[in-house]
Amino acid sequence: MAKIxxxxxxxxxxxxxxxxxxxxxxxxxxxxLAENGYQKxxxxxxxxxxxxxxxxxCANCYFIHExxxxxxxxxxxxxxxxxxIMIVEKETDLISLEQAKNYNGIYLVLGQIPKxxxxxDWQKNRIESLKRKIEKELNGKAEEIILxxxxxxxxxxxxxxxxxxxxxxxxxxxRLGRGLPTGGEIExxxxxxxxxxxxGRS
Amino acid sequence: MAKIxxxxxxxxxxxxxxxxxxxxxxxxxxxxLAENGYQKxxxxxxxxxxxxxxxxxCANCYFIHExxxxxxxxxxxxxxxxxxIMIVEKETDLISLEQAKNYNGIYLVLGQIPKxxxxxDWQKNRIESLKRKIEKELNGKAEEIILxxxxxxxxxxxxxxxxxxxxxxxxxxxRLGRGLPTGGEIExxxxxxxxxxxxGRS
Numbered sequence: 279m280a281k282i283x284x285x286x287x288x289x290x291x292x293x294x295x296x297x298x299x300x301x302x303x304x305x306x307x308x309x310x311l312a313e314n315g316y317q318k319x320x321x322x323x324x325x326x327x328x329x330x331x332x333x334x335x336c337a338n339c340y341f342i343h344e345x346x347x348x349x350x351x352x353x354x355x356x357x358x359x360x361x362x363i364m365i366v367e368k369e370t371d372l373i374s375l376e377q378a379k380n381y382n383g384i385y386l387v388l389g390q391i392p393k394x395x396x397x398x399d400w401q402k403n404r405i406e407s408l409k410r411k412i413e414k415e416l417n418g419k420a421e422e423i424i425l426x427x428x429x430x431x432x433x434x435x436x437x438x439x440x441x442x443x444x445x446x447x448x449x450x451x452x453r454l455g456r457g458l459p460t461g462g463e464i465e466x467x468x469x470x471x472x473x474x475x476x477x478g479r480s
Numbered sequence: 481m482a483k484i485x486x487x488x489x490x491x492x493x494x495x496x497x498x499x500x501x502x503x504x505x506x507x508x509x510x511x512x513l514a515e516n517g518y519q520k521x522x523x524x525x526x527x528x529x530x531x532x533x534x535x536x537x538c539a540n541c542y543f544i545h546e547x548x549x550x551x552x553x554x555x556x557x558x559x560x561x562x563x564x565i566m567i568v569e570k571e572t573d574l575i576s577l578e579q580a581k582n583y584n585g586i587y588l589v590l591g592q593i594p595k596x597x598x599x600x601d602w603q604k605n606r607i608e609s610l611k612r613k614i615e616k617e618l619n620g621k622a623e624e625i626i627l628x629x630x631x632x633x634x635x636x637x638x639x640x641x642x643x644x645x646x647x648x649x650x651x652x653x654x655r656l657g658r659g660l661p662t663g664g665e666i667e668x669x670x671x672x673x674x675x676x677x678x679x680g681r682s
């Protein structure tokens with residue numbers, strides 16, 4: 279009875295399968311692309327095509343890049359400290375941190391920590407490859423490993439596991455500071471944020 | 481300083497250009513498609529490709545379809561009353577109404593009414609083509625035209641314009657009933673809904 283054309287339904291399914299897109303939004307987008315958005319559908323198509331083959335993960339930090347050799351721009355940058363490594367979850371976290379222009383070390387992109395709390399095998403492999411790199415290139419000890427992991431309960435749990443696992447591989451292991459966000463008002467901050475801000479006072 | 485690879489940026493732009501997708505969601509999706517979602521990017525690519533050429537607007541009601549002749553399934557269905565026409569804005573509205581399985585006439589898809597409130601020229605042309613169809617096929621008068629337009633201020637305004645414009649082309653012009661949604665509680669309904677429910681009591 280519902281007369282959704284087949285190729286629209288296929289597009290709805292492909293869109294709804296993406297994270298953070300609900301079925302209703304997917305269906306609106308699909309009809310939009312089919313009916314009014316020919317040029318936009320074409321742009322999206324071309325963008326997806328150009329992705330294939332152009333994109334690879336950095337051999338060092340796993341951030342995706344388009345360089346022809348194996349390293350991303352950050353890892354190739356000789357002015358950045360190779361012995362200070364920040365572990366982040368998402369590429370978008372890395373980009374936000376880069377935009378803050380206050381960090382001059384390198385990264386390891388761990389991938390988003392699953393909701394179950396346990397790292398996947400490919401994520402554990404990234405930690406292993408970090409250890410190998412520290413052994414080979416930094417004589418077994420990094421200067422500092424920063425756990426740039428969001429302060430959620432799952433994030434905190436994994437940060438403590440990683441701290442334990444990496445403690446022999448770095449002189450210092452730190453986490454990003456906790457406290458009031460700039461512009462945030464004390465009145466509206468939750469208890470955790472406030473006690474973090476107290477502990478991190480300076 | 482922000483090291484977003486070019487082809488990711490192109491994909492972010494193409495996604496952010498779609499309605500209801502914000503820049504942050506677009507950027508998360510693009511990185512997801514580039515890094516973890518190869519198969520999903522491929523599915524989306526194939527779905528967009530198959531859209532091109534397969535999809536056309538119904539010559540009668542403008543609902544998009546994949547039939548080789550000019551008419552959609554609804555307009556081809558001889559069991560549906562061709563002299564009762566519901567004007568809807570979006571394809572997704574039509575599908576919701578079809579899923580309710582309580583309507584046996586045909587449609588005219590008008591396209592979403594712009595936020596400015598004024599119909600675009602292509603939308604006015606659809607109303608004109610409806611008039612021509614009524615003149616040719618229904619001897620100048622439809623049995624009923626239902627204005628299936630959402631009861632927002634812009635929707636109400638356009639419904640009253642359309643009612644005026646089409647009054648000589650149909651014996652009856654109606655709007656969808658207003659009242660409490662099924663499952664809705666009186667306590668939480670707003671004034672407009674309640675007064676609509678009172679007027680539409682039966």
